Amino acid sequence: MKVTIIGGAGKMGKWFINYFLKSGHEVTISDKRREDAKAISQSMNVRLARSNIEAVKDAEIIVVSTPINVTPKVLGEISEKIPKLATVIEISSLKSQVMFELRKIAMKGVKTLSIHPLFGPGTAEAFEEKIALVPVSNPDYELKLAKNVFPKAKLVxxxxEEHDKAMALTLSLPHFMNIVFASVIGQEDINALKKLGGPTFTIQLALSEGVMSEDPLLYSSIQIDNRFTVQILERFISNANTLKQHITEKKSTDFLQFFGNTQSLLLKDSEFCEAYERMYKILEVFKEERKPKSDW
Structure with missing residues (x-):
């Protein structure tokens, strides 16, 4: 099949290039970052179109892998040029902003999928990885279509509404926590702290540094463009201030009550009892990765 990836020079764009090439498809890319796109076109042996309009011509699958705030504009730009039998797949992390344009395309009889890969571009392939599927117009048909395109993925x-609220909790909040953590730790001697830090610090530092190595424009959009972010962060800061007050006022009883109440809330997670063991398994993976590689 002929596959077009708009935004092919981005990290997820490159992931989709690999995915469709391995599946035996012919890939065309377009991207306003022309120099990056040229390099990818040459290194991965894919065709580079001069524009998004040229890229979608004759395409059977069109993947829109662009920044969240740009995706609606891109969908509008290509809407009149999409071949009737093509499938349009958009992959943005937030869905409220893109759904209007996507539904306009669907009303023209074009097959559409709104997905959110729940993994990063470092993932080797979509084998047992989770992909959120947000129905556009025909949930049953779109689920069947998504299974055909991503047969090994776990589709959710x-x-x-539910998707974007969940993203405020699973992306905006963890990113916020890790950015603030990094802003504090970054003012200290990190290498000295690594020598003294235990499992909690080691894992938290790895998470924070992972977040801080990502695209700041994407992470800004995840925070600012999600209408649920602020209310979630307000809850977090309110709880943090309550706990801080218990510590400031040296009220160990109140601290223990806060801790105990929170433990009780987490018992809703069926895997909570194995959390401590899982933390050490993660640490063992870190240790294994840091072992000096043998020359033999």
Whole structure:
């Protein structure tokens, strides 16, 4: 099949290039970052179109892998040029902003998928990885279509509202926590702290440094463009201030009550009892990766 990836010079764009090439498809890319796109075109042996309009011509699958705030504009730009039998797949991390344009395309009889890969571009392939599927117009048909395109993935069907609220909790909040953590730790001697830090610090530092190595424009959009972010962060800061007050006022009883109440809340997670063991398994993976490689 002929596959077009708009935004092919981005990290997820390159992931989709690999995915479709391995599946035996012919890939064309377009991207406003022309120099990066040229380099990828040459290194990965894919065709580089001069524009998004040229890229979608004759395409059977069109993947829109662009920044969240740009995706609606890109969908509008290509909407009149999409071949009737093509499938349009958009992959943004937030769905409220893109759904209007995507539904306009679907009303023209074009097959559409709104997915959110729940993994990063470092993942080797979509084998048992989770992909959120947000129905556009025909949930049953779109689920069947998504299974055909991503047969090995675990598809999670979720509506727009539920998806974006979940992203405020699973992306915005963890990113916020790790950015603030990094802003504090970054003012200290990190190498000295690594010598003294235990498992909690080691894992937290790895998470924070992982977050801080990502694209700041993407992470800014995840925070600012999600209408649920602020209310989630307000809850977090309110709880943090309550706990800080217990510590400031040296009220160990109140601290223990806060801790105990939070433990009780986490018992809803069926895997909570194995959390401590899982933390050490993660640490063992870190240790294994840091072992000096043998020359033999």
């Amino acid at each position: 069907v979720v509506d727009v």
